[in-house]
Amino acid sequence: MRRVVITGLGPVSSIGIGAAAYEQALRQGVNGVSPIECFDTTGFPYYMAGEVHDFRPEDMVRRLSVEEWGRTSLFAASAARLAVADAGIDEDVLASSRAGSTMGTTGGETQILERLTADSLAGGPTGLDAGLVRQVSSARLSQAVNRELRLTGDAVTLSTACSASNYALGFASDMIRSGETDYMIAGGADSVHRWSHAGFYRLGALTEKACSPFDRDRSGIITGEGGAAMFLESLDSALARGARIYAEVLGYGLNCDASHMVAPDRASIAACMRLAHKNAGIRPEDVDYICAHGTGTPANDYTEASAVVDVFGDDPPPISSTKSMLGHAMGAASGLGAIASVLGIRGSFLPPTINFSTPDPELPAIDPVPNHARTADVRIAQVNGFAFGGNNAIVVLGRMS
Amino acid sequence: MEMSTAVQQEQLDEIREIVAEVLEVEPEEITETSNFANDHEADSLRAIEILARLEKKYKVEIPQSDLPKMENLTAVYQILAERAGWLD
Amino acid sequence: MTTATGTAAAATPDTAATGTLAITGFGVLSGAGLGPEALAAALADPEPGNASELYEEPLPRPEAHALVDFKVRDHLGRKGTSFFDRATSLGLVACKAALADSDLEVGEDNRDRIGITLGTTTGSAKSTSDYSRDTFTQDRPYLVNPLLFPNAVMNCAAGQAGIWFGLKGPNATVAGGHMAMHNALRYGRNLINCHYADALLVGCVEEFSPHTAWAAYFMQSVEGGDLPAGEGAAVFVVERAEEVRAAGRAMDAEVLAVEAGVFDPPGPDGAFSAGLETCLRRALGRAGVTPDEVATVATAWNGMPRLDDAEEAAVTAVLGADVPRLRVTEATGEALSATGAFQVAALLARHRAEPGRDGEISVITTRSAEGAAGAAVIRGWSRVGGHHG
Numbered sequence: 001m002r003r004v005v006i007t008g009l010g011p012v013s014s015i016g017i018g019a020a021a022y023e024q025a026l027r028q029g030v031n032g033v034s035p036i037e038c039f040d041t042t043g044f045p046y047y048m049a050g051e052v053h054d055f056r057p058e059d060m061v062r063r064l065s066v067e068e069w070g071r072t073s074l075f076a077a078s079a080a081r082l083a084v085a086d087a088g089i090d091e092d093v094l095a096s097s098r099a100g101s102t103m104g105t106t107g108g109e110t111q112i113l114e115r116l117t118a119d120s121l122a123g124g125p126t127g128l129d130a131g132l133v134r135q136v137s138s139a140r141l142s143q144a145v146n147r148e149l150r151l152t153g154d155a156v157t158l159s160t161a162c163s164a165s166n167y168a169l170g171f172a173s174d175m176i177r178s179g180e181t182d183y184m185i186a187g188g189a190d191s192v193h194r195w196s197h198a199g200f201y202r203l204g205a206l207t208e209k210a211c212s213p214f215d216r217d218r219s220g221i222i223t224g225e226g227g228a229a230m231f232l233e234s235l236d237s238a239l240a241r242g243a244r245i246y247a248e249v250l251g252y253g254l255n256c257d258a259s260h261m262v263a264p265d266r267a268s269i270a271a272c273m274r275l276a277h278k279n280a281g282i283r284p285e286d287v288d289y290i291c292a293h294g295t296g297t298p299a300n301d302y303t304e305a306s307a308v309v310d311v312f313g314d315d316p317p318p319i320s321s322t323k324s325m326l327g328h329a330m331g332a333a334s335g336l337g338a339i340a341s342v343l344g345i346r347g348s349f350l351p352p353t354i355n356f357s358t359p360d361p362e363l364p365a366i367d368p369v370p371n372h373a374r375t376a377d378v379r380i381a382q383v384n385g386f387a388f389g390g391n392n393a394i395v396v397l398g399r400m401s
Numbered sequence: 402m403e404m405s406t407a408v409q410q411e412q413l414d415e416i417r418e419i420v421a422e423v424l425e426v427e428p429e430e431i432t433e434t435s436n437f438a439n440d441h442e443a444d445s446l447r448a449i450e451i452l453a454r455l456e457k458k459y460k461v462e463i464p465q466s467d468l469p470k471m472e473n474l475t476a477v478y479q480i481l482a483e484r485a486g487w488l489d
Numbered sequence: 490m491t492t493a494t495g496t497a498a499a500a501t502p503d504t505a506a507t508g509t510l511a512i513t514g515f516g517v518l519s520g521a522g523l524g525p526e527a528l529a530a531a532l533a534d535p536e537p538g539n540a541s542e543l544y545e546e547p548l549p550r551p552e553a554h555a556l557v558d559f560k561v562r563d564h565l566g567r568k569g570t571s572f573f574d575r576a577t578s579l580g581l582v583a584c585k586a587a588l589a590d591s592d593l594e595v596g597e598d599n600r601d602r603i604g605i606t607l608g609t610t611t612g613s614a615k616s617t618s619d620y621s622r623d624t625f626t627q628d629r630p631y632l633v634n635p636l637l638f639p640n641a642v643m644n645c646a647a648g649q650a651g652i653w654f655g656l657k658g659p660n661a662t663v664a665g666g667h668m669a670m671h672n673a674l675r676y677g678r679n680l681i682n683c684h685y686a687d688a689l690l691v692g693c694v695e696e697f698s699p700h701t702a703w704a705a706y707f708m709q710s711v712e713g714g715d716l717p718a719g720e721g722a723a724v725f726v727v728e729r730a731e732e733v734r735a736a737g738r739a740m741d742a743e744v745l746a747v748e749a750g751v752f753d754p755p756g757p758d759g760a761f762s763a764g765l766e767t768c769l770r771r772a773l774g775r776a777g778v779t780p781d782e783v784a785t786v787a788t789a790w791n792g793m794p795r796l797d798d799a800e801e802a803a804v805t806a807v808l809g810a811d812v813p814r815l816r817v818t819e820a821t822g823e824a825l826s827a828t829g830a831f832q833v834a835a836l837l838a839r840h841r842a843e844p845g846r847d848g849e850i851s852v853i854t855t856r857s858a859e860g861a862a863g864a865a866v867i868r869g870w871s872r873v874g875g876h877h878g
Binding site for chain 3: 109
Binding site: 422423425426446447449454456457 | 568569571632634635
């Protein structure tokens with residue numbers, strides 16, 4: 001089996017676009033949450049989200065014509081473009097190689113579906129724009145990546161909701177590990193829209209202004225968006241072309257709660273961590289940092305922290321949530337978390353949990369890296385991803401030794 | 402002003418219908434004191450759904466902090482009556 | 490706690506690329522009804538029904554390959570099903586039929602090793618769109634139904650199937666549109682061969698709704714097609730072929746190869762056909778099958794000349810003009826992601842009905858307007874005699 005490494009990063013986030021800007025924002029604990037601009041928030045009590053206001057797909061993609069693709073597909077293609085540039089691989093070499101992509105998502109192109117819904121309410125279905133109708137398919141997220149970069153291999157969109165990037169990263173690593181493919185782009189993408197903002201509000205899972213994971217007074221998520229892409233290849237390939245190696249994908253675990261569509265399951269999450277450790281060939285004590293799912297809802301953070309203690313004992317490694325800065329970028333979330341972890345491994349720092357003020361007495365063992373990034377030697381990082389449907393996915397990343 | 406028993410019964414039956422539909426049981430199974438969670442397998446999501454339907458139907462706002470108290474029909478009625486001003 | 494008997498790291502080299510899959514049972518719910526017999530009958534005499542009474546909202550046309558009398562409670566009971574959307578309902582009923590059709594037994598000892606991989610286009614477009622609509626039409630934009638929120642998310646059918654059947658293994662949803670079955674088979678094959686799971690329910694689901702009917706109508710119109718919308722689900726119980734064989738268990742089919750790729754969209758330059766041709770040749774090569782061994786090609790034909798012609802050109806280039814084509818969508822309609830699953834189900838339905846076809850090799854091709862292409866090779870059997878591959 002081949003060892004699999006990450007040699008390119010492409011974050012498109014509310015706190016920074018591109019690896020350098022993203023790393024700087026993580027180190028500074030930048031808040032990417034702002035008043036929503038992409039839809040009219042009239043009537044919504046809460047109106048904040050982690051939108052990527054600086055996203056200019058027309059300046060990022062070269063082959064796709066931006067009017068033919070939805071925002072989420074363009075997030076995916078733009079992130080992929082960044083990851084390939086960061087990996088420093090020749091585009092023509094890549095296009096003629098065995099190469100593909102896999103992108104995770106929660107809402108896919110439902111921002112387009114929402115627009116069609118509004119159009120249909122206004123003028124009935126007969127006058128809908130057929131070009132827009134064609135853009136609704138979420139398959140297009142990964143297909144956009146392949147088309148943008150002329151990749152002729154797999155294009156697989158994994159719509160396993162909020163852990164989807166981890167599914168994608170895991171699948172991509174297997175494609176390379178097994179020898180099925182030589183290069184893969186893996187990550188996720190999502191866009192902010194009304195329906196999920198409304199849904200999370202109605203569930204009582206949305207907070208008003210600031211997402212404060214693991215805080216005693218945490219009160220929910222802030223929806224977010226963005227694209228995440230990582231460039232994966234075999235260790236031999238990276239060494240042969242003298243590539244900068246950020247990190248190694250050591251393994252991952254997947255399981256399903258099979259108990260409830262929205263409530264997290266402590267025992268099942270703990271089981272998923274153990275699976276991930278086993279598949280990565282590590283022990284819990286090898287983990288130096290946990291990039292939390294950390295949504296900021298009372299239920300998630302309690303369940304996640306409790307499962308961490310179940311697996312790691314009373315002195316678990318530091319665990320922080322990038323969602324405090326980004327909001328919940330849904331299908332891109334664990335991808336942006338994985339990129340943050342990779343940067344932490346490479347740059348020896350822990351991304352902070354911002355907006356933190358009061359420790360939660362119910363979570364005494366948790367060190368959430370409050371408010372300020374911390375210098376630390378990160379040899380192995382664990383990226384947690386949980387989702388509706390009990391779709392748990394945890395990836396383990398390691399420094400190249 | 403005191404509410405007539407008939408009106409009260411009518412409101413109670415309306416609420417019972419809503420609760421029964423959300424919990425996927427027959428209205429007769431919901432007694433005034435049967436516990437939604439223990440007797441009818443209600444979970445947090447269904448509890449919020451009950452709250453949301455009541456808000457929509459009676460055009461009131463019920464804070465989610467009231468959810469833990471909404472454990473049976475009588476409790477729901479009292480909370481709703483309070484929020485809708487039926488007791489004024 | 491959950492313990493895995495195998496791990497990714499322990500898998501032998503190249504298994505993800507070369508290990509074949511056994512299909513040990515399947516369930517299909519097409520516009521023709523539940524079961525392989527209904528599908529086989531529809532293939533022999535394809536005829537859309539009238540779906541004009543199914544919804545209050547206007548439809549582009551009355552004809553559809555829809556399950557107009559379908560009620561989930563008839564199949565799964567009332568309790569726990571009244572808030573399922575149609576896609577979830579169809580998916581669960583197909584999963585139930587697949588599990589009943591297979592000799593795989595789900596129990597406490599293996600439920601964490603059995604998972605699900607379901608293909609879709611965008612989940613239940615109706616559930617998501619209705620959710621959006623409520624934000625526009627209710628007194629306040631947040632007056633949406635909390636209980637229906639999971640329905641609006643694409644992984645609802647797979648997640649609910651995991652709960653309903655108690656399957657705690659990897660639970661995945663693949664948004665593939667017309668590529669969904671090929672994507673799901675490749676994704677699922679990896680899970681199986683890298684030992685994340687020992688068995689999977691792999692298939693695709695698509696519901697008929699005003700939303701999908703209009704989507705099919707617009708997509709067909711733009712491409713000069715006239716195929717009515719369809720719906721349904723087909724789900725296959727998939728396991729490692731060598732283990733099924735070693736255990737002396739029968740299989741309905743062996744998935745010998747699945748290849749997929751993305752090329753420039755179908756057009757006059759022929760680049761797309763060349764791409765699909767590459768997928769086809771690679772699939773045959775990896776299956777160890779020569780073109781003359783192929784008995785049937787189940788194509789994704791759907792009445793869109795630009796795509797149909799490109800597909801036909803590739804199939805002809807690799808397999809010749811004489812291998813019989815099976816146009817499954819004539820019987821199942823424009824069912825988007827479910828089409829690929831129906832292509833496989835149609836071949837297996839025919840195998841089950843015609844023992845004379847035992848051991849025949851079939852090819853399943855697909856393509857999308859975006860330029861994605863796929864080819865799979867399977868060998869199928871009837872249940873007469875209990876074939877062990």
